[in-house]
Amino acid sequence: MIRFNNDYNHGAHNAIIQAIGEINTESYAGYGEDEWCQKGADEIRKYLGGADVDIHFMVGGTPANITVMTAALRPYESVICAENGHINHHEAGSIEHTGHKILSVPAKEGKLTAEAVRETAAHYYDHGQVEFLTAPKIVFLSSPSEYGTIYSKKELLEIRKVCDQYNMYLYVDGARLGYWLSCSACDVTLEDLARIADVFYIGGTKCGALFGEALVIVNKNLRDHFRTYMKQSGGILAKGWLLGVQFYTLFKDGLYFELTKHADDLAAKLKQGFADASIPLYMDSPTNQLFVILTNEKADELAEEFTYEFDHVVDEERICVRFCTSWSSTEEEVDKLIAAL
Amino acid sequence: MIRFNNDYNHGAHNAIIQAIGEINTESYAGYGEDEWCQKGADEIRKYLGGADVDIHFMVGGTPANITVMTAALRPYESVICAENGHINHHEAGSIEHTGHKILSVPAKEGKLTAEAVRETAAHYYDHGQVEFLTAPKIVFLSSPSEYGTIYSKKELLEIRKVCDQYNMYLYVDGARLGYWLSCSACDVTLEDLARIADVFYIGGTKCGALFGEALVIVNKNLRDHFRTYMKQSGGILAKGWLLGVQFYTLFKDGLYFELTKHADDLAAKLKQGFADASIPLYMDSPTNQLFVILTNEKADELAEEFTYEFDHVVDEERICVRFCTSWSSTEEEVDKLIAAL
Amino acid sequence: MIRFNNDYNHGAHNAIIQAIGEINTESYAGYGEDEWCQKGADEIRKYLGGADVDIHFMVGGTPANITVMTAALRPYESVICAENGHINHHEAGSIEHTGHKILSVPAKEGKLTAEAVRETAAHYYDHGQVEFLTAPKIVFLSSPSEYGTIYSKKELLEIRKVCDQYNMYLYVDGARLGYWLSCSACDVTLEDLARIADVFYIGGTKCGALFGEALVIVNKNLRDHFRTYMKQSGGILAKGWLLGVQFYTLFKDGLYFELTKHADDLAAKLKQGFADASIPLYMDSPTNQLFVILTNEKADELAEEFTYEFDHVVDEERICVRFCTSWSSTEEEVDKLIAAL
Amino acid sequence: MIRFNNDYNHGAHNAIIQAIGEINTESYAGYGEDEWCQKGADEIRKYLGGADVDIHFMVGGTPANITVMTAALRPYESVICAENGHINHHEAGSIEHTGHKILSVPAKEGKLTAEAVRETAAHYYDHGQVEFLTAPKIVFLSSPSEYGTIYSKKELLEIRKVCDQYNMYLYVDGARLGYWLSCSACDVTLEDLARIADVFYIGGTKCGALFGEALVIVNKNLRDHFRTYMKQSGGILAKGWLLGVQFYTLFKDGLYFELTKHADDLAAKLKQGFADASIPLYMDSPTNQLFVILTNEKADELAEEFTYEFDHVVDEERICVRFCTSWSSTEEEVDKLIAAL
Known part of the structure; x- marks a missing residue:
């Protein structure tokens, strides 16, 4: 079975495994106060143009989202999010569970x-009778989105402008950030x-x-x-250096972007394959x-050899599904899929 | 200024004031464990066809909603509500504040x-991959709705059927229950x-x-x-008999329905007045x-003598507003308004 | 049965009932934005030496406590409270329910x-390794305390000093504030x-x-x-003027203090009665x-004619109980109790 | 610097690193629904005497605690815990943050x-006036405790008996479970x-x-x-097999107990060293x-070559500190420390 159902079905790039192995006999301070978290953050900072930032390594995307919301919002404040945003559906109500x-x-x-x-913010901030409404305070977006689409710089700047106008935070969920930054359209x-952005995260798990x-x-x-919030929400790792050394490895020579570019290129090839087979996007x-x-x-036929993710029923005869390439996909796997189309 | 902006701009029917005054020199057990709460509940039970129910007197509608949600839902369960439902907007995120x-x-x-x-419930309950979604468990509706419209028995029974199918609770917010039950269309x-319903409340404040x-x-x-939840949420009144005696007074001779019928009749007259003045609903x-x-x-002109509640802007030249009659409205007030139309 | 079990077993002083009755035919703006809330606050302000304060009328003490905690604390902040404090036991975990x-x-x-x-605050604020502890931020006290004892100005100032040192808020729960301020030892x-104090409340229900x-x-x-928090927590009353007019009535001529002094004096008399009967405090x-x-x-004997509140078992032969006088207690009632001792 | 400050200052036993490396090129289903989680759970089950249990692999101890409390407790229920329990201090109020x-x-x-x-449970369950108290429902204990002490079977059974009497859950936090089960006194x-126990966890991070x-x-x-709660709380790992394969490796041949016995033996040797040097426990x-x-x-002197964890000040001249051995400690390190005593 060749997996195209998601981009987290493999362990890690070999360099990561090696890096963890190499430092395995060393001992470190706990909870992210070790040298690898420092070094990992330093490598990331090289890409940030000298911006003054705090960098925290977190266990996963949901803990990151929960912790940011908890830290950023007062109890009467709310989050603006696209209807199809994953925090609005697929995180089991984790944001509302924090009270927002x-x-x-x-x-x-x-x-x-x-x-x-703008419309949502204006409804609150430009209106006189809002005392009993929640105040939108964080604008949450994922790029790539749940459908793989990406934000242009212009689109981001327009959203930023609204955030500035209404004093709201812009939070970018970058679970698949690499696939965005590496793609040719970015x-x-x-x-x-x-x-x-006011705060964003660089996804490791999927990249x-x-x-x-x-x-x-x-x-x-x-x-x-913020570290207290991380502890309270259970999103801090005792052996923080395990995260630090991974990001150090991914960022010190640009491996992160190599890996995601590889996946984007394979996806482009696969997209051409779908077009050639007259399979509509x-x-x-x-x-x-x-x-x-x-x-x-066709779906049944492909399912014999490949995994994909069901998205929704289109009509009695057709369904919409997702195919994901990832840093671990191989050209050979994609070629096999294209051949099967 | 004659107020038509809402139905809670007056104190209480005189019989209520009198009843409270009459028992003012007596002493009672606290927190709803007094004879008036018992008697008030008994009078209400006479209308319930012998149904075996618990009755709790609560301070207001928001505490009632908060407490019911807290008591009824597990942390992963959610509430189905009409888009325009007041708990979805005008209670300052109180439901999400309870984590749901x-x-x-x-x-x-x-x-x-x-x-x-049905569609929302089916999306969860009839689907295989819902582990990370919230489970809809309470169906919340207000009758009359935020727009004064009412549910027919048929509509309620259809919703009940869906609730039964998916093992969900039906909660009816009856802040204006009397105005529903007394109107001719009900x-x-x-x-x-x-x-x-599995649980509902009979509104006193507005009726x-x-x-x-x-x-x-x-x-x-x-x-x-449930009483513990009431205490925890701050929705229990130390001098519970103040609530009990009010409901006793309202229900022992049907005063509740007299008062709300009076308001419904005046509203019908006013509606005719709008029609005669060619003011569209x-x-x-x-x-x-x-x-x-x-x-x-017209809005500006009327505002000089009458209060109404702004709802929304229709276009540059028109707005939508709400006029409310209430148990305390007089025919004279309505006539004045009709004359001014 | 003569009730000495608590100080909320009667309705209200007659002047309150009368005041509510007198304005019952008038109409007002909702949610505390009416003239009586204004006037009630103004009367209270006359006692505050010109302090610049916000005054909100709330339905009860638990909602007041919940709302203040919610508004004042960040999620990692905690409340210092005496072991026997009622929020620590008798409010059904309402503070923890807000997450603190x-x-x-x-x-x-x-x-x-x-x-x-000081010790608790110092443990956190003067210590280097507190990242994963909660930060004490509100100091909560009731005066009179749960045992009727009161804070001297010196004691309050000493606590204030600690609050200033560690940048904590001082919150005084004044459910029985009048009985404190009126007693001869105050x-x-x-x-x-x-x-x-940074925030306190003047109890009406019990006074x-x-x-x-x-x-x-x-x-x-x-x-x-703060009004949004009040709405979210369910602690705001639609007909706010009902609260405003009560506090106006209690404070415009000092009735509040008359009533509580009356109760304190009766309690002093009763205390002498206990002494005379060799019943230990x-x-x-x-x-x-x-x-x-x-x-x-003796407890069984007294229970035939009087109510009191059980506090705890002392030993096999004795129990500790509470007797409360209140604004509504009469000298005759106290005399009867003394006679029965 | 030789670290005795805690038992999570090293990566993992080499067999773990190897196991992760070996399966790194394979692909798996996400969120714990893979074969390694199955195999890991199966190996653990072999030690459980055929008990019918659910096993979930979680990212850390705090998420495990948070998720269990959220899943187990109704909003009015509370947790009994030793005064010095880490959830009572060192998890940043995470339990209260869930509302309990x-x-x-x-x-x-x-x-x-x-x-x-028993006393705490009886205070609630054997008492008539508890409506406004929280109901103790989970008994939480760590073994080894925060001070390294362990529960005997007799002690556990006695606590179990109280749990049965009052229908409470017994939750054993086993962050250091191996060090308990491997020690000679166990x-x-x-x-x-x-x-x-009703629920417990087998610590991997520290073992x-x-x-x-x-x-x-x-x-x-x-x-x-439970898996929904894990998602909601952010405690589920996308690549669950990373956890499954670790527990498979630790349990398939008893490696887990070898490692912890090694640490216990070294601690026993070190304890003798303290005795020989007349350093009191x-x-x-x-x-x-x-x-x-x-x-x-002495503390300053040792700090030059060894790390330990400060616990508290004893008096002006002495402090209490913790020395931890771990699965990764070597006899040589312990000998060096003993020599330095």
């Missing part, structure tokens, strides 16, 4: 629009992101690491007691996730 | 539909409600009482430790809330 | 001591309190009002969005709550 | 006693634990694994939707944590 409302807004190509954010850099995400806090207002994506519409027959 | 997600669904004439409830009785709501818990699963309502579309000019 | 830890410290004569507060005034408490917020940091109190040790026999 | 009160009780030799548990087995804990749920009432412990009292001078 999600204000979901219509998405366009799977993405939040500055217009929708006009955004990490340096841009550190200028535009070549064994596990872990690097949270980058730009806005000084979000830094206070559900939504066009320049990154490693491709949503296509398969006949039930 | 609201799954808002499109409303029809301001109301929840069985179809929308085909539902309190007895029906005690058969159809002739000084303050307070009577929560009726039908489903036995929702009764455990935003949505037709058989109860005490009327939403109409006024020109800005 | 209570750091309980040993009490002396039922009261918090500056030493205990050397504190409302004006002092407005200088010493002559029908229900309701007046929350006085002195510290500007605690004011932001469990703890000496200058206010309206008296804790005495009764033989089981 | 901790009822801390005096510890004896760092341990919970059946007497203290008369408890994993099989016993699966009979006595030879890279990271992760195996949560064993015995009581069927605690199993419902603060508390006697049969496991890998030793608390001793050092003069400030």
Whole structure:
């Protein structure tokens, strides 16, 4: 079985495994106060254009989201998020479990629009009778989005402008950040992101690491007691250096971007394969996730040799599914899939 | 200034004031364990066709909602509610503050539909990959709705059927229950409600009482430790008899329904007045809330003598506003308003 | 049966009932934005020596406590409270339900001591390794305490000093504030309190009002969005003027203090009665709550005619119980009790 | 610098690193639904005497605690825990952050006693006026305790008896479980634990694994939707097999117990060293944590070559510190420390 169902079905790039092995006999201070967390953060900072940031290594994306929301929001404040945003559905109500409302807004190509954010913010901030409403305070977006689409620098700057206007935070969930920054359609850099977002995370789990995400806090207002929040939410790792050394390895020579570019390139090849086989895309994506519409027959046939992820039923005869390439996909696997199309 | 902006701008019907005054020199046990709470509950029970219920008197609607949600839901469970439902907007995120997600669904004439409830429930319960979604467990509806529209018995029974199918609770917020049950279009009785809903409350604050709501818990699963939840949420009154005696007074001779019928009748008269003045309704309502579309000019003119509640901007020249009659409105006040139209 | 079990077993002083009756035909703006809330606050302000404060009228003490904690604390912050403090036991975990830890410290004569507060605060603030501890941020005390004892100005100032040293808030729960300020042993005034505390509430429910408490917020940091917190927590009353007019009535001519002085005087008389009957006090109190040790026999005998509140078992032959006088107790009732001793 | 400050300052036993490396090129299903989680659980089950249990692999101890509390408790229920329990201090209020009160009780030799548990439970369950108290529902204990002391089978059974009497859950935090079960003073087995506890976890992080804990749920009432709770709390790992393969490796040939026995033996040797050097123990412990009292001078001297963990100040001239051996400690390191004493 060849897995295209997601981008976290393999362990880690071999360099990661090796790096962890190499330092395994050494001993370190706990909870992220070790030299590898320092070194990992330093390597990331080289990409941030000198921005003054705090960097915390976290166990996963959900803990990162929970902890940021808890730290950033007062109890009456809420989160603006695209209707299809994963925190709005697939994290088991984790944001509401922290006590905060999600204000979901219509998405366009799977993405939040500055217009929708402005409208929601204006409804609260430009209106006189809002005392009993929640105050939108964080704008949450994922890039690539749940449908693999990406934000242009222009789109980000427009959203930033709304955030500035209404004094809201912009939080970018970068679980698949590498696949965004490496794809040919991307006009955004990490340096841009550190200028535009208040806080974002660089996904490791789905981009070549064994596990872990690097949270980058730009806005000084979000830094206070952050490690306490991490502990309280259970998102801090006792052996923090396991995360630090992974990000050090991924960023010291640009391995992170090599790996994600590899996946993006394979996805582009696969997209051409779908086109050649006249299999329609559900939504066009320049990154490693491709949503296509398969006949039930074709879906069953492919399922014998390949895994993909079911997304939704289109009609009685067709379904929409996701194929993911990843840093661990091989050209041979993609070729086999294309041949089977 | 004559107030039509809401139905809680007066104290209480005189009989309430008198009743409180009459027992003012007596002493009672605290926290609802007094004879008036008992007697108030007994009077309400006479309307419930012998249903076996727990009745708790609560300080207000928001505490009632908070407490029911806290008592009824496990942390991963969520609430289905019409998009325009007040708990979804105007209670400052109080439901999410208890940790629970609201799954808002499109409303029809301001109301929840069985179809929308079924679709949302089915998405979770009839689907295999829902482990990381929240489980819809309470169906919340207000009757009259936020737009004054009401549920027919048929509509309620259809929603009940979906609740039964998916083992969900049906909670009816009856802040304006009297205005529903007294209006000519209503085909539902309190007895029906005690058969159809798992829990509902009979609004006092907006229907002739000084303050307070009577929560009726039908489903036995929702009764455990309810008084503890009331205390924890701050929704229990030390001098519970103040609530008990009010509901005793309202229900012992049917005063509750007299008062709300009076308001519904005045609203019907006012609706005719709007029609005669060619002022269009935003949505037709058989109860005490009327939403109409006024020109800005007319709105300003009326505002000199009458209060109404702004709802939304229709276009540059018109706004939608709410006029409320109440148990305390007089025919004279309504006539003055009609004359001014 | 003559009730001495608590101080909330009667409705309200007659002037309150009358005042509510008199304005019952008038109409008002909702949620505390009416003239009576304004006037009630103004009367209270006259006692505060010109302090710049926000005053909110709340439905009860538990909602007041919940709302203040929610508004004042970040998720990692905690509350210092005497071991026997009611929020630590008798509010069903309401503070923890808002997500905050209570750091309980040993009490002396039922009261918090500056030493205990300092020790707890120092453990956190003067120590290097506290990242994973909660940060004490509110010092909570009740005066009179749960045992009827009171804080002297000196004691309050000492606690204030610790609060200043560690940048903590001082919150005084004044459910029985009147009984404190009116008793002969008291050397504190409302004006002092407005200088010493960051936030406190003036209890109405137990001191002559029908229900309701007046929350006085002195510290500007605690004011932001407070009405939103009140709504979210369910502690705001739709017909706010019902609370405003009560506090107006209680404070405009000093009725509040008359009523509580009356109860304190009766308690002093009753205390002498206990002494004369050689019934030992469990703890000496200058206010309206008296804790005495009764033989089981005497307890049973008294229970035939009087209610009191059981506190704890002393040994096989004796129990400790509370007798409360209140604004509604009469000299005749106290005389009867003394005669029965 | 030789680290004796804790037992999580090294990566993992080499067999773990190797096992992860060996399966690194394979692909797996996500979120714990892979074959290694199955195999890891199967190996653990071999030690449980055929008990019917659910086993979940979690990222760390704090997430395990948070998730169990969230899943097990209704909002009005609380946790009994020894005063010095780490959840009561060193987890940043994480339990209260889930909304639940901790009822801390005096510890004896760092341990919970059946007497203290009984007294706290009886105060609630055997008393008539508890409606506004929280209901103790989980008894939480760590073995080894925070001071390295261990529970005998008799002690556990006594606590179990109280749990049965009052229908409470017994939760054993086994962050250092191996060091307990391997020490010579231990008369408890994993099989016993699966009979006595309702839920417990087998610590990996501190006992030879890279990271992760195996949560064993015995009581069927605690199993419902547990994976949803894990997701909601952020404690589930996308690449679950990383945890499964570690526990498979640790348990398939008893490596887990070899490693912890090694540490216990070294601790015993070190304890003798302290005795020989006339350095008093603060508390006697049969496991890998030793608390001793050092003069400030000695402490400074040792700090030049060894790390230890500061516990508390004894007096002006002495402090209490913790020395930890671990699976990664070597005899040579211990000999060096003994020589330096």
